[in-house]
Amino acid sequence: MTDNTLLQASAIAHPNIALIKYWGKAPDTSTNEPAVSSLSITLDTLQTETELLFDDALQQDELLLNGEPAPNKLPRISANLDAMRSLAGVTTRCRITTSNNFPTGAGLASSASGFAALVCAANAALTLDLQERQLSKLARGMSGSAARSIFGGFSKIYLPNAVTEQAPYGNAYAEPIASAEHWPLEVCVGIASEQEKAIGSTEGMESSRLSSPYYRAWLEGNDLDVCEAEQLVNQKDFEKLADLSEFSCLKMHAMALATRPGLLYWNGATVDAMRCIRELRSSGVPVFFTVDAGPQIKAVCAPGFGARVAESLQQVPGIQRVLRCGLGAGARLSDTSV
Amino acid sequence: MTDNTLLQASAIAHPNIALIKYWGKAPDTSTNEPAVSSLSITLDTLQTETELLFDDALQQDELLLNGEPAPNKLPRISANLDAMRSLAGVTTRCRITTSNNFPTGAGLASSASGFAALVCAANAALTLDLQERQLSKLARGMSGSAARSIFGGFSKIYLPNAVTEQAPYGNAYAEPIASAEHWPLEVCVGIASEQEKAIGSTEGMESSRLSSPYYRAWLEGNDLDVCEAEQLVNQKDFEKLADLSEFSCLKMHAMALATRPGLLYWNGATVDAMRCIRELRSSGVPVFFTVDAGPQIKAVCAPGFGARVAESLQQVPGIQRVLRCGLGAGARLSDTSV
Structure with a gap:
């Protein structure tokens, strides 16, 4: 092992919550291109930390997720690392050690933070020196929303008329809109279930594309929504x-x-929490809800209102706990990195 | 008062539950024409009983609903009675005494049974001798879904391409499809809230017509759904x-x-009950759910499965009680009628 090459880096990234939602991929699913524009906020408290060790002694890539081997999640990651290895001109296999400080695969965007941290660490370990836009494209190849977690604060993926004009796919990336400091919104995440969801987003999106009578109208509205949200x-x-x-x-x-059949990602606590947030807002508290493909409710509040909202959400039957976040930074190397 | 004219009749009608839903009126709302086809089942246990007494001594129409005066609901009823009085060539005012044996205005179709009973009783009291189709048109003028409660078992309102082809409005009516005996389905109604809903159907439909991006696609699908459901x-x-x-x-x-803003007629118990019914069905129980503009859940079961389904629904947190029904008859004169 005397000529063993070790390339190593660690990175941190945060999940992001879309305010203008992403749902739908291009019909050619091989490049994982989103079919709609989206706009999101990157959180602070929740995070993924990922360490990569490229080691000639490895016969194949290895993945430890939250302390456990996760071979079923490896193919998508290896394919992405292959693309980055190819750019670096190496074939060294990699040991990936990654962990989330929040529930994985439960509608809290753990794939966004996970893949953003991965490409950020790989960029450093392989000394590729890629720009953020390039990192965003690479992350998007693994998870559409991961593209946005490269950036902190507010970011967007803007694809005007992607489907209606049959634009060529293959190059979607996120762009920063404003920093966390520009408008330090707060977010209370109400956990309505800790279980992994039964139907994942990729499968659900494909099912909607093929059978929802509202799919086309959905695609057509998002560009305008993103433009308006960016102004706001x-x-x-x-x-x-x-x-x-x-x-x-x-x-x-x-x-x-x-x-068909209908995708119902909510449970009772999700809906009761929506009603609770609507009542808070009617009573003058600046807060609104958003929900992703899972039962968790995210209450977005104006700066300074997080404590008040968290207290109300905690009272909703079925809300097991409330995680409080602010807006955070984009993907970055962690202190433990070389 | 020696030459006082008394015309009197009592009728019973039942609410109906649409399996192919009705939501949307023609842009000219004056005739209360539905913009979509629909198909429903008429229930048995829940019912409205309405007694009419046309009395020359009355200065104006009077309404007692569930034992209480309800002057705010009178204008719509008087307008309808005016049309029927005009057909009969009389101007006599009427005392309307009506009651429901189930919650009123809470998403249980009390307007359907109420208006169907009203036209049925008025037809007899005024000795108009109108056909069912004509009664259905008159009931529809007051409440779109009331048209279907004229008939028992299964009935439909079929309006092919009503909006897309800009067909003239003004004549929608329900038609019978099959009797209750043809296929005696059972229905368990889970009461998730006894409160009257905050946004009524008429207001909600207008709001959807004006602002839902999915409204057009919704209108376009229903003719086909009704044809398919009738075959099934x-x-x-x-x-x-x-x-x-x-x-x-x-x-x-x-x-x-x-x-905009989003109409959320469900509460937490509605969604948990939907999930309960989906699980029952996955486990082999022949049952499906339907929900109208309100939080109540209706579980429709194959004959013989009502008890099993009611027992499960009763366990769902937030479901206050379960009403059991079979399929019933159309609007008819009651025994107390002259």
């Missing part, structure tokens, strides 16, 4: 962003509900 | 009717959720 973020117009975000969230779930 | 009823194909009915239900609620 720049203007810090909470009330209008609240209306638009809830519309985008319900529109996404509506399109999924009209799929 | 004739063939007694429970499994396919279950799939189609849940699709129609979720498609309707999806279109309403995508309205």
